[in-house]
Amino acid sequence: xxxDADRAEKLLDVxxxxxxxxxxxxxxxxxxxxxxxxxxxxxxxxxxxxxxxKSALCRAIMKLLxxxxxxxxxxxxxxxxxxxGLSERDMCALRGRLCSMVxxxxxxxxxxxxRIGAQIAEAVLAHEPGMKKDAVRRxxxxxxxxxxxxxxxxxxxxxxxxxxxxxxxxxxxxxALASRPRxxxxxxxTTALDVTVQGQILDLxxxxxxxxxxxxxxVTHDLAVAARAADRTAVMYAGRIxxxxxxxxxxxxxxxxxxxxxxxxxxxxxxxxxxLYAIPGMPPTLSPPPKGDAFACRNRYALAIDYDQAxxxxxxxxxxxxxxxxxDPRAPAVARPVGGELHV
Amino acid sequence: xxxxLLDVRGLCHSFPLGAGRYLRAVDGVSFRIRKGExxxxxxxxxxxxxxxxxxxxxxxxxxxxxxxxxxxxVCDPAQFRxxxxxxxxxxxxxxxxSSSSLDQRMKVxxxxxxxxxxxxxxxxxxxxxxxxxFQLRYVGMDPAYLDRYPPELSGGQRQRVAIARALTMEPSLxxxxxxxxxxxxSIQAQIINLFRHLQAEHGFTFLFIAxxxxxxxxxxxxxxxxxxGKLVEMAPTKELFDRPLHPYTKALLSAIPxxxxxxxxxxxxxxFDEAAFDRTGGFVQxxxxxxxxxxxxxxx
Ligand SMILES: Nc1ncnc2c1ncn2[C@@H]1O[C@H](COP(=O)(O)OP(=O)(O)OP(=O)(O)O)[C@@H](O)[C@H]1O
Ligand SMILES: Nc1ncnc2c1ncn2[C@@H]1O[C@H](COP(=O)(O)OP(=O)(O)OP(=O)(O)O)[C@@H](O)[C@H]1O
Ligand SMILES: [Mg+2]
Ligand SMILES: [Mg+2]
Numbered sequence: 001x002x003x004d005a006d007r008a009e010k011l012l013d014v015x016x017x018x019x020x021x022x023x024x025x026x027x028x029x030x031x032x033x034x035x036x037x038x039x040x041x042x043x044x045x046x047x048x049x050x051x052x053x054k055s056a057l058c059r060a061i062m063k064l065l066x067x068x069x070x071x072x073x074x075x076x077x078x079x080x081x082x083x084x085g086l087s088e089r090d091m092c093a094l095r096g097r098l099c100s101m102v103x104x105x106x107x108x109x110x111x112x113x114x115r116i117g118a119q120i121a122e123a124v125l126a127h128e129p130g131m132k133k134d135a136v137r138r139x140x141x142x143x144x145x146x147x148x149x150x151x152x153x154x155x156x157x158x159x160x161x162x163x164x165x166x167x168x169x170x171x172x173x174x175x176a177l178a179s180r181p182r183x184x185x186x187x188x189x190t191t192a193l194d195v196t197v198q199g200q201i202l203d204l205x206x207x208x209x210x211x212x213x214x215x216x217x218x219v220t221h222d223l224a225v226a227a228r229a230a231d232r233t234a235v236m237y238a239g240r241i242x243x244x245x246x247x248x249x250x251x252x253x254x255x256x257x258x259x260x261x262x263x264x265x266x267x268x269x270x271x272x273x274x275x276l277y278a279i280p281g282m283p284p285t286l287s288p289p290p291k292g293d294a295f296a297c298r299n300r301y302a303l304a305i306d307y308d309q310a311x312x313x314x315x316x317x318x319x320x321x322x323x324x325x326x327x328d329p330r331a332p333a334v335a336r337p338v339g340g341e342l343h344v
Numbered sequence: 345x346x347x348x349l350l351d352v353r354g355l356c357h358s359f360p361l362g363a364g365r366y367l368r369a370v371d372g373v374s375f376r377i378r379k380g381e382x383x384x385x386x387x388x389x390x391x392x393x394x395x396x397x398x399x400x401x402x403x404x405x406x407x408x409x410x411x412x413x414x415x416x417x418v419c420d421p422a423q424f425r426x427x428x429x430x431x432x433x434x435x436x437x438x439x440x441x442s443s444s445s446l447d448q449r450m451k452v453x454x455x456x457x458x459x460x461x462x463x464x465x466x467x468x469x470x471x472x473x474x475x476x477x478f479q480l481r482y483v484g485m486d487p488a489y490l491d492r493y494p495p496e497l498s499g500g501q502r503q504r505v506a507i508a509r510a511l512t513m514e515p516s517l518x519x520x521x522x523x524x525x526x527x528x529x530s531i532q533a534q535i536i537n538l539f540r541h542l543q544a545e546h547g548f549t550f551l552f553i554a555x556x557x558x559x560x561x562x563x564x565x566x567x568x569x570x571x572x573g574k575l576v577e578m579a580p581t582k583e584l585f586d587r588p589l590h591p592y593t594k595a596l597l598s599a600i601p602x603x604x605x606x607x608x609x610x611x612x613x614x615x616f617d618e619a620a621f622d623r624t625g626g627f628v629q630x631x632x633x634x635x636x637x638x639x640x641x642x643x644x
Contacts, residue, residue, distance in 0.1 A: 023496060025488070049528045050500025066495075104499045104526070107444040150390070154361050162359065165440045165522065166389025166555075188499065188526065198555075199599055199613070221500070221528030222556075224601030227608045247605045265529040266603050267536070267562040275540070276533035276562065285488045 011183050011215040012038040012061065015075030019056045022068045026287040030056040030069075032239040038183070040213040043206065045226035045247070047219075047262065048236030049283050054219045055104055057236075058185045061217070062101045063091045079182055096127055096179035104187040104219075106168040109175075110160040116171050117156030120144065123178035143174040148200055173201065177208070184209075184216040190225055202229040223266060227251060232319070235259050238284055238294035241313075245320030254338065255322035257301045263338040293325070301326060301334050348412075349517060349549050350377040350400065355409035357395050369395040371573035371623070372409070377517075382543055382550040384560040384581070386596065387570030393553045394440055396570075397521045400551065401437045413517070433463055436515035438523045440553075442506030446494045453490040456480065456509045463513075479508035484534045500527045507535065511542075518542075519551045524559065536563050557600045561585055566633070569593050574623050579634040589636045592616045 019031035031053040059065045103109040120140045144152035147170040190198040226233045234244040243256040261279035281298040296306035314327035355373045358366040370392040377383040398404040416427045439445045457472035467475040477487040483504040503526045524532045542548040568578040577590040588594045595616035602608045625638040
């Protein structure tokens with residue numbers, strides 16, 4: 001009973017989700033056994049290496065994967081609604097009202113033949129059909145202003161390719177916010193933005209989330225973005241969540257060697273004139289993923305068992321979990337190379 | 345080392361906004377890039393960085409000013425025609441939105457090797473496929489991706505394919521418009537180290553456009569700061585970060601995100617008051633290589 005009530009409170013509840021793409025070169029296991037949840041008003045950042053499955057995870061939550069993808073999950077619920085069995089038609093009704101998504105590549109989610117204002121207007125109308133023309137226009141200008149597009153009346157008439165990269169991304173955000181969604185899934189929403197605007201957009205996202213009791217999943221590779229905006233942060237590697245915790249736990253008390261590697265790669269930590277630290281090797285292709293821990297061959301702290309058996313998520317605190325055998329009581333103690341409040 | 349490779353002088357470009365209004369996207373921008381140098385161009389979204397890049401690559405025709413590449417005026421049709429092959433093989437661009445600029449129906453191997461095939465260049469590593477495999481490894485991807493199509497790749501993988509494609513031509517000048525914004529930190533670090541290596545060992549010259557100032561600080565030799573189409577400051581990187589002079593540069597530097605939750609959330613930023621922006625002044629030389637907008641003195 002309490003467990004059910006708890007579940008209904010959640011904006012997002014994902015249990016053991018897997019996504020597999022069929023491809024001529026063999027099946028690609030893009031997301032493997034991922035569980036996470038999100039409370040109202042909360043922002044969860046997902047960070048991780050290119051190709052580790054972040055976008056596939058987001059698209060699975062929105063049910064926007066191509067037909068070549070197969071999704072399996074024990075639980076997949078948005079605001080208490082189990083979306084696993086929903087038809088595309090029911091899902092369409094949910095998208096927008098309950099959840100909307102900002103895609104990674106702004107150009108591919110905009111219609112190049114349609115003016116930017118008209119595209120935002122379309123999103124407004126989809127949410128509130130029958131809205132008067134004047135009111136729609138006002139709302140569009142308000143949205144454009146809200147995401148920091150300057151001089152909205154002039155930009156209203158431009159086509160996507162007439163906008164700068166950052167402005168396109170803001171237009172995409174305006175479209176996603178047009179329906180006042182409860183759950184916003186933002187896939188790299190700030191990559192094309194300069195630092196000043198990036199800060200504004202993140203603060204805007206936070207304010208919107210707090211104000212509406214909405215929630216957001218924020219995919220980013222930029223750890224500073226997570227540091228600024230996220231309540232919790234999940235680190236993905238090769239389709240799995242390898243560490244998840246409050247943002248402070250991830251930055252000040254990281255436990256997974258991959259998280260250590262990410263933190264150590266930051267250019268702001270580099271000594272002048274020295275090459276940047278890069279995690280050695282390449283991420284594995286996921287068709288099929290390697291046996292054992294997918295990170296083992298790049299991990300200087302790898303144990304023999306890593307090559308054989310994937311580690312489970314060990315609990316570090318009530319909010320903090322990490323999937324590394326180093327947390328097993330039998331593992332040798334290692335000194336953590338990064339973390340703590342030493343970031344410059 | 346001091347030979348000028350690219351010389352941009354008084355570049356201006358406007359876009360029509362309709363109803364007889366124009367947007368001055370680039371307004372009298374001048375800078376030089378020396379051979380073997382990494383020149384960074386930074387500035388807020390919409391400040392004109394990509395427009396400069398597209399003018400340099402002959403994708404846009406500037407309304408005023410000149411662009412000299414190895415002394416050839418690339419905007420002059422006759423000079424362009426006379427040097428077409430040199431200009432097309434020596435200059436390469438990595439587009440900001442490169443993911444969507446890749447041909448969706450071509451395999452990765454063919455995308456990467458296409459510039460060689462088009463220009464009838466004998467692949468240095470035997471075959472076009474071997475060349476593509478080499479470049480792909482260079483940008484940190486497994487050659488298993490050679491037979492995939494762009495829609496089957498992640499955003500960062502597509503971006504790296506675009507980088508690999510630009511590198512196959514071994515260009516003398518690489519214009520990189522936000523080349524690594526879509527990559528995670530560890531792969532960013534690999535690509536930055538790669539660019540450094542290409543500069544040091546192969547003499548590549550870069551026009552590097554980015555908004556990530558931590559990366560710019562680490563990678564670039566000199567930096568120009570654009571604001572509303574105007575170059576407001578230009579200096580060697582260390583000097584710019586240690587001693588920013590223009591109020592916009594100061595605001596920009598104060599906004600550099602800190603990957604540390606407590607400090608990031610606690611800090612204050614400067615705000616630049618756009619009403620106070622004076623675009624009329626000239627470029628003043630404050631030290632041999634440090635210029636700032638806002639005086640009445642001569643051009644660099
Ligand atoms: N349609 C597809 N067919 C086959 N494989 C695919 C397809 N889409 C994605 N993949 C593969 O699935 C893996 C996960 O892709 P995904 O786009 O989720 O990565 P990502 O974490 O978002 O990376 P990035 O940070 O680069 O955007 C990648 O290795 C990618 O090559
Ligand atoms: N074809 C066009 N028609 C009208 N306006 C345009 C066109 N192309 C660019 N612009 C405008 O010119 C200005 C400069 O654009 P540009 O793409 O150079 O900016 P940018 O500095 O690269 O920005 P970002 O960091 O967002 O990529 C912007 O205000 C943009 O909206
Ligand atoms: Mg992605
Ligand atoms: Mg641009």
